[in-house]
Amino acid sequence: MADRPPIDVRVQAADFDVAAESERLARLSRNVGAIVTFTGLCRDEDGKLAALELEHYPGMAEAEIARIAGEAADRWPLLGLTVIHRYGRIHPGENIVLVVAASSHREAAFAAADFLMDFLKTRAPFWKKEHVAGAEAPSEWVSAKENDDQTVKRWSSSD
Amino acid sequence: MKLVYFAWVRERIGVPEEDVALPEGVATVGALLDWLRTRGEQYEYALAEPSLIRVAVDHVHVASDTPLGEAREVALFPPMTGG
Numbered sequence: 001m002a003d004r005p006p007i008d009v010r011v012q013a014a015d016f017d018v019a020a021e022s023e024r025l026a027r028l029s030r031n032v033g034a035i036v037t038f039t040g041l042c043r044d045e046d047g048k049l050a051a052l053e054l055e056h057y058p059g060m061a062e063a064e065i066a067r068i069a070g071e072a073a074d075r076w077p078l079l080g081l082t083v084i085h086r087y088g089r090i091h092p093g094e095n096i097v098l099v100v101a102a103s104s105h106r107e108a109a110f111a112a113a114d115f116l117m118d119f120l121k122t123r124a125p126f127w128k129k130e131h132v133a134g135a136e137a138p139s140e141w142v143s144a145k146e147n148d149d150q151t152v153k154r155w156s157s158s159d
Numbered sequence: 160m161k162l163v164y165f166a167w168v169r170e171r172i173g174v175p176e177e178d179v180a181l182p183e184g185v186a187t188v189g190a191l192l193d194w195l196r197t198r199g200e201q202y203e204y205a206l207a208e209p210s211l212i213r214v215a216v217d218h219v220h221v222a223s224d225t226p227l228g229e230a231r232e233v234a235l236f237p238p239m240t241g242g
Contacts, residue, residue, distance in 0.1 A: 057215070143240070
């Protein structure tokens, strides 16, 4: 697409700063009137979970997130889009994923962030393994949810 | 051709990646999976449930009838659970 906004995709072990990332998109243009940020965190499942181990496919993870982000930018009038996905060992309360969508009006920013998260879950090559607190139980790979596959279908029936 | 494996597919096969010479006639992703299943118990175990195996060719998701063509790297992995 000719007029794609700046798209920033990062796959990293390090944490990210939500406020700083939002601020960066706010400064891109005086036409930015809406910024939606979505942060996904590691939860402890009521004390059961000690940590998540996120495995990823280096190279494809970046490429696939960039493809999904490009689709969002083709679909909504965005002024900037940032997606950061972490890998490695992540503890409850820590950040896993960040989507920041900037646009002139809120509808596009909300929709793009929602779309990004639905497709990240089903298409970005990351896999979570749960390390259980207490360490008696073996670590288990998280199973994909069938309703995640159903959720993405709403984006094809709506247009 | 380079094969790479992730998550429990990697654990069950027992190696993260390997180079293989495809036998003649293995021309699609589906045929590759069928052939891999004949290579030993660990492959049979890892690939037993076709509906749980996702495939990417050179970093792009593909369906099982996709021709392998000039593929350099084929990745096999379970349904993704990121985000």
